[in-house]
Amino acid sequence: MKTCATCRFWSPARNGLTWFDDDDYDSERESEHHNCVRIVHGNDYGKVKGAAGELAVVTDGSGYAASLRTLPTFGCVLHEESEAAK
Numbered sequence: 001m002k003t004c005a006t007c008r009f010w011s012p013a014r015n016g017l018t019w020f021d022d023d024d025y026d027s028e029r030e031s032e033h034h035n036c037v038r039i040v041h042g043n044d045y046g047k048v049k050g051a052a053g054e055l056a057v058v059t060d061g062s063g064y065a066a067s068l069r070t071l072p073t074f075g076c077v078l079h080e081e082s083e084a085a086k
Contacts, residue, residue, distance in 0.1 A: 005072035
């Protein structure tokens with residue numbers, strides 16, 4: 001399976017700092033997790049049109065900040081090769 005590292009939809013998180021409370025992470029360094037911009041994020045924008053047929057969506061019950069962040073080694077069926085990876 002192709003991984004996020006070579007996917008055109010994978011982009012650095014808007015807030016790159018880590019949010020984990022974990023010994024493996026230093027809260028002052030940027031996270032290796034990035035966002036998938038292909039996945040529909042249902043945040044505080046109201047109802048999302050056309051999402052019923054999407055293979056994946058993320059939602060936040062509070063309507064505030066749903067976010068799917070992945071490591072470069074994560075892969076999925078929505079992968080599309082980036083220009084840099086070709």
